[in-house]
Amino acid sequence: MEEKKAVALQETKNKSLKNRKFRELWNRPGYLIRRLHQIHLGLFAEECKDEDVTPVQFGMLSVLASGVEMDQLTLSMSVGVDRVSGADVIKRLERRGLLHRNRSEVDKRARVICITPKGAEFVENVRPKMARAQAKLVAPLTEEELAELERILKKLVEANNDASRAPLGVN
Amino acid sequence: MEEKKAVALQETKNKSLKNRKFRELWNRPGYLIRRLHQIHLGLFAEECKDEDVTPVQFGMLSVLASGVEMDQLTLSMSVGVDRVSGADVIKRLERRGLLHRNRSEVDKRARVICITPKGAEFVENVRPKMARAQAKLVAPLTEEELAELERILKKLVEANNDASRAPLGVN
DNA sequence: TCTTTTTAGGAAGTATGCTACGTTATTTTT
DNA sequence: AAAAATAACGTAGCATACTTCCTAAAAAGA
Structure with missing residues (x-):
C-alpha cells in the first residue's frame, strides 16, 4: 500500500513536471519536429525548384x-x-x-x-x-x-x- | 593548383558518399522527420479525439x-x-x-x-x-x-x- | 506634402495527409 | 457453392501549409 502510494505520488510528480516542461511551444518535441519538417520542405523545394x-x-x-x-x-x-x-x-x-x-x-x-x-x-x-x-x-x-x-x-x-x-x- | 585539385577530389568523394548514404529512404533525415511528424499528429489526434x-x-x-x-x-x-x-x-x-x-x-x-x-x-x-x-x-x-x-x-x-x-x- | 515602399489581409490555386463512405473484386468461412 | 469478411480503389470532405496575385492602409523617403 505504501509502495503504491509512493508510485502514485511519483507519477503525479512526473505528470506535473511534464506539464510544466511542455508548457512553452519551444519545449514541445512535436513542435520542433513540425518546424524541422517545414524546414526540410523549404530546402527541398529550393533545391528542386526547376523540377x-x-x-x-x-x-x-x-x-x-x-x-x-x-x-x-x-x-x-x-x-x-x-x-x-x-x-x-x-x-x-x-x-x-x-x-x-x-x-x-x-x-x-x-x-x-x-x-x-x-x-x-x-x-x-x-x-x-x-x-x-x-x-x-x-x-x-x-x-x-x-x-x-x-x-x-x-x-x-x-x-x-x-x-x-x-x-x-x-x- | 595541386591543393585545389585535392579539395575538388575530396568534395567529389563527399558528394558521392552522401548520394550513396541518402539512397535509401530510410537513411534520409527528411524522411525520418516527416514520419515522426505524422506519428505526432496521430498521437495528438488520438489524445484529443474528443476535442x-x-x-x-x-x-x-x-x-x-x-x-x-x-x-x-x-x-x-x-x-x-x-x-x-x-x-x-x-x-x-x-x-x-x-x-x-x-x-x-x-x-x-x-x-x-x-x-x-x-x-x-x-x-x-x-x-x-x-x-x-x-x-x-x-x-x-x-x-x-x-x-x-x-x-x-x-x-x-x-x-x-x-x-x-x-x-x-x-x- | 507627395510619392514610393512596405505591410496586413483576402482570394484563388495546389500539394500533402488524413477520415468516412461506397463499389467492386478477391478471399475466407461455413 | 453461398455467405461473410477482407482488400483495392474511388469520391467527397476537411485541415495544414504553401504560392501568387490583389487591395488597402501605413510608414518611409524625397
Missing part, C-alpha cells in the same frame, strides 16, 4: 526507379503515406508522364504502378538535388550529432510506427 | 491563453506557420467561438486576435492531453536521449530558421 517535385513525389519515384512494379497501396505504404494521399500523388505523377497506372491482370481491383523511362531519367536528374537538401538540413551538426540524431529518429519511428496513420509494414 | 483539435490550433490558443492580443501575422509567426495558413486556422477557431477577430482601431488593416473565455477554458482542458501526446511521442527514449534529441532539434531549427517558409522572429 517542381516534392519529397513524397521523389520518394515514390525513387522506390519505383529500381524497376519494381507494385500496386498503389504497397507503393503508398513503402513511402509512408496513406492510401488516399498516395493515390493523389500517383495521379499527379501520371499526369506528368513519370509513371504508368496499369490495371492488373491478376487482381482486377488493383492498379500496377511502374516508372516510365522519362520518370527514371527524372529520378537520376533529381537525386543529387535531393541529397543536397538532406545535406543542408543536417549541415549544422557534427558527424557524431548526425549519427545520434539518426539513431534516435529511427528508434522513435520504429517504436511508434503503429501510432502513425500510415504505418509501414502492415500490408 | 477535435490539432497541434497548430492548440499552439495558437495556448499562445493567446496568457491573455495577450496580437494581429494574425504575429500570431501565425509565433507558432511557426505562414500568414495564409495561420489565417485559415484562425478562421476555424473563430467559427468555434474560441477566439475573436476584432478590427484594430490603431491599424485599420489589422485584425486583433484575442481568446474568448470559452477558448481559455478549452486550453486548460486540452493542455494535459497535449502533454500526454508529447510524452508518448518520446516515451521510447531514455532521459539522456530525450535531452540530446531536444538539443539537436533546437540547434537545427535555429540554424535553419531562415530556410523555412515561415521563419520565426522576422516580424
Whole structure:
C-alpha cells in the first residue's frame, strides 16, 4: 500500500513536471519536429525548384526507379503515406508522364504502378538535388550529432510506427 | 593548383558518399522527420479525439491563453506557420467561438486576435492531453536521449530558421 | 506634402495527409 | 457453392501549409 502510494505520488510528480516542461511551444518535441519538417520542405523545394517535385513525389519515384512494379497501396505504404494521399500523388505523377497506372491482370481491383523511362531519367536528374537538401538540413551538426540524431529518429519511428496513420509494414 | 585539385577530389568523394548514404529512404533525415511528424499528429489526434483539435490550433490558443492580443501575422509567426495558413486556422477557431477577430482601431488593416473565455477554458482542458501526446511521442527514449534529441532539434531549427517558409522572429 | 515602399489581409490555386463512405473484386468461412 | 469478411480503389470532405496575385492602409523617403 505504501509502495503504491509512493508510485502514485511519483507519477503525479512526473505528470506535473511534464506539464510544466511542455508548457512553452519551444519545449514541445512535436513542435520542433513540425518546424524541422517545414524546414526540410523549404530546402527541398529550393533545391528542386526547376523540377517542381516534392519529397513524397521523389520518394515514390525513387522506390519505383529500381524497376519494381507494385500496386498503389504497397507503393503508398513503402513511402509512408496513406492510401488516399498516395493515390493523389500517383495521379499527379501520371499526369506528368513519370509513371504508368496499369490495371492488373491478376487482381482486377488493383492498379500496377511502374516508372516510365522519362520518370527514371527524372529520378537520376533529381537525386543529387535531393541529397543536397538532406545535406543542408543536417549541415549544422557534427558527424557524431548526425549519427545520434539518426539513431534516435529511427528508434522513435520504429517504436511508434503503429501510432502513425500510415504505418509501414502492415500490408 | 595541386591543393585545389585535392579539395575538388575530396568534395567529389563527399558528394558521392552522401548520394550513396541518402539512397535509401530510410537513411534520409527528411524522411525520418516527416514520419515522426505524422506519428505526432496521430498521437495528438488520438489524445484529443474528443476535442477535435490539432497541434497548430492548440499552439495558437495556448499562445493567446496568457491573455495577450496580437494581429494574425504575429500570431501565425509565433507558432511557426505562414500568414495564409495561420489565417485559415484562425478562421476555424473563430467559427468555434474560441477566439475573436476584432478590427484594430490603431491599424485599420489589422485584425486583433484575442481568446474568448470559452477558448481559455478549452486550453486548460486540452493542455494535459497535449502533454500526454508529447510524452508518448518520446516515451521510447531514455532521459539522456530525450535531452540530446531536444538539443539537436533546437540547434537545427535555429540554424535553419531562415530556410523555412515561415521563419520565426522576422516580424 | 507627395510619392514610393512596405505591410496586413483576402482570394484563388495546389500539394500533402488524413477520415468516412461506397463499389467492386478477391478471399475466407461455413 | 453461398455467405461473410477482407482488400483495392474511388469520391467527397476537411485541415495544414504553401504560392501568387490583389487591395488597402501605413510608414518611409524625397
